[in-house]
Amino acid sequence: xxxxxxxxxxxxxxxxxxxxxxxxxxxxxxxxxxxxxxxxxxxxxxxxxxxxxxxxxxxxxxxxxxxxxxxxxxxxxxxxxxxxxxxxxxxxxxxxxxxxxxxxxxxxxxxxxxxxxxxxxxxxxxxxxxxxxxxxxxxxxxxxxxxxxxxxxxxxxxxxxxxxxxxxxxxxxxxxxxxxxxxxxxxxxxxxxxxxxxxxxxxxxxxxxxxxxxxxxxxxxxxxxxxxxxxxxxxxxxxxxxxxxxxxxxxxxxxxxxxxxxxxxxxxxxxxxxxxxxxxxxxxxx
Amino acid sequence: xxxxxxxxxxxxxxxxxxxxxxxxxxxxxxxxxxxxxxxxxxxxxxxxxxxxxxxxxxxxxxxxxxxxxxxxxxxxxxxxxxxxxxxxxxxxxxxxxxxxxxxxxxxxxxxxxxxxxxxxxxxxxxxxxxxxxxxxxxxxxxxxxxxxxxxxxxxxxxxxxxxxxxxxxxxxxxxxxxxxxx
Numbered sequence: 001x002x003x004x005x006x007x008x009x010x011x012x013x014x015x016x017x018x019x020x021x022x023x024x025x026x027x028x029x030x031x032x033x034x035x036x037x038x039x040x041x042x043x044x045x046x047x048x049x050x051x052x053x054x055x056x057x058x059x060x061x062x063x064x065x066x067x068x069x070x071x072x073x074x075x076x077x078x079x080x081x082x083x084x085x086x087x088x089x090x091x092x093x094x095x096x097x098x099x100x101x102x103x104x105x106x107x108x109x110x111x112x113x114x115x116x117x118x119x120x121x122x123x124x125x126x127x128x129x130x131x132x133x134x135x136x137x138x139x140x141x142x143x144x145x146x147x148x149x150x151x152x153x154x155x156x157x158x159x160x161x162x163x164x165x166x167x168x169x170x171x172x173x174x175x176x177x178x179x180x181x182x183x184x185x186x187x188x189x190x191x192x193x194x195x196x197x198x199x200x201x202x203x204x205x206x207x208x209x210x211x212x213x214x215x216x217x218x219x220x221x222x223x224x225x226x227x228x229x230x231x232x233x234x235x236x237x238x239x240x241x242x243x244x245x246x247x248x249x250x251x252x253x254x255x256x257x258x259x260x261x262x263x264x265x266x267x268x269x270x271x272x273x274x275x276x277x278x279x280x281x282x283x284x285x286x
Numbered sequence: 287x288x289x290x291x292x293x294x295x296x297x298x299x300x301x302x303x304x305x306x307x308x309x310x311x312x313x314x315x316x317x318x319x320x321x322x323x324x325x326x327x328x329x330x331x332x333x334x335x336x337x338x339x340x341x342x343x344x345x346x347x348x349x350x351x352x353x354x355x356x357x358x359x360x361x362x363x364x365x366x367x368x369x370x371x372x373x374x375x376x377x378x379x380x381x382x383x384x385x386x387x388x389x390x391x392x393x394x395x396x397x398x399x400x401x402x403x404x405x406x407x408x409x410x411x412x413x414x415x416x417x418x419x420x421x422x423x424x425x426x427x428x429x430x431x432x433x434x435x436x437x438x439x440x441x442x443x444x445x446x447x448x449x450x451x452x453x454x455x456x457x458x459x460x461x462x463x464x465x466x467x468x
Contacts, residue, residue: 095320095321095387095389096387096389097321097387097388097389098386098387098388099349100343101386101387101388102341102346102347103313103324103345103347103388104388105345106313107391111391111392113391113392113393113394114389114392114394114400116399116400117399117400117401118399147305147306148303150306151344154344155309155344157310158310158311158312158313161310161312161327162312162313162314164312165312165314165327166315166354167400169315170393171396172397172402172404173400173401173402173403173404173405174400174401174404175400175403186416190308193306209288237417
């Protein structure tokens with residue numbers, strides 16, 4: 001901005017009050033000189049004094065952008081005490097909103113904003129793997145039901161997350177603890193579903209392991225029926241034989257039973273033996 | 287207000303199926319936007335395609351014009367470990383335009399079940415402990431003044447003035463010196 005002489009910028013100032021007349025000596029000499037000799041101010045369109053004026057009387061006024069009238073807008077109609085400019089009616093279309101909207105699943109069933117902490121804490125224990133298994137067997141459910149259960153948990157978690165944000169925004173008060181407990185319960189159920197699936201994956205192995213566990217001594221020949229001795233005094237003999245309940249009766253022969261030898265070319269292990277062996281390895285981590 | 291029919295070319299969804307999704311999405315209020323818009327807080331590794339897919343298959347909500355925004359969280363510490371500064375994970379928000387409008391339910395009339403007043407009272411009491419308000423201090427000072435006078439000037443206040451100033455109006459003890467028994 002070029003340096004504008006002060007005389008040009010300052011408008012002619014006429015002291016209106018007495019005080020101004022009295023204190024005019026305090027005022028800078030420029031003003032004094034102005035009142036004394038009025039220097040002519042140029043009045044071209046580009047003259048500085050005229051820059052202050054905004055030539056555009058409709059500046060900032062837009063119908064498209066709904067700006068409204070300027071504060072000192074001059075209109076063709078003058079303001080009259082008898083006549084008031086009519087104000088345009090605000091057209092506010094209130095949107096009703098869909099009742100069947102999918103987003104209602106982010107809210108409680110009865111389409112309220114929030115659940116009270118009391119209602120939130122009304123839930124049972126989480127499902128466990130055993131619970132799920134027995135339920136599946138009894139009701140003869142299949143994978144689809146398990147899958148839909150998972151999705152129900154996911155949606156419930158989404159609802160809880162939405163509720164948490166809303167409660168924080170509104171500063172409702174209590175409810176965070178109940179929300180957290182419920183969320184954890186849902187997560188435990190989801191984990192149980194995953195564990196069940198993992199278990200079903202290992203079913204092949206489990207069958208073998210179960211068979212082994214049912215009869216842990218299947219590789220040992222079956223013991224014959226025991227005959228309980230009736231109050232026999234223990235006789236200490238020189239060649240006393242310590243009897244194992246599980247094994248057969250003590251054999252007087254020096255030959256060992258055939259079943260003691262296994263995995264030989266003449267007596268190769270059967271498929272069952274192989275499977276049980278492998279199962280044992282898996283079970284006992286050998 | 288009816289629904290806006292989308293006459294746009296629907297981009298096909300991906301072929302990968304995720305049977306057991308493990309993420310959580312939260313719906314947020316947007317009072318400044320129209321009811322045709324919805325805003326979600328989504329996991330940080332979510333994409334616009336994901337949210338479109340998810341909303342359609344899980345909530346049956348058709349959406350378009352999705353815009354996402356990652357908000358950097360401020361560096362902070364915790365009460366458990368003060369001055370151990372860390373920056374939490376950024377938060378991702380996605381705004382979505384829908385075919386059909388959704389208007390949020392109204393606020394509950396009474397906030398009593400959430401104990402808002404109760405909590406406010408508690409907060410006020412906690413504040414009072416640290417920064418006692420002017421009124422309470424004044425009370426305490428006045429009581430102290432009466433007691434100080436008694437001790438310092440060794441002058442027991444007259445019965446009349448005492449009965450006026452006493453805090454409890456019910457005299458428990460049956461002492462003969464108290465002429466007035468209320």
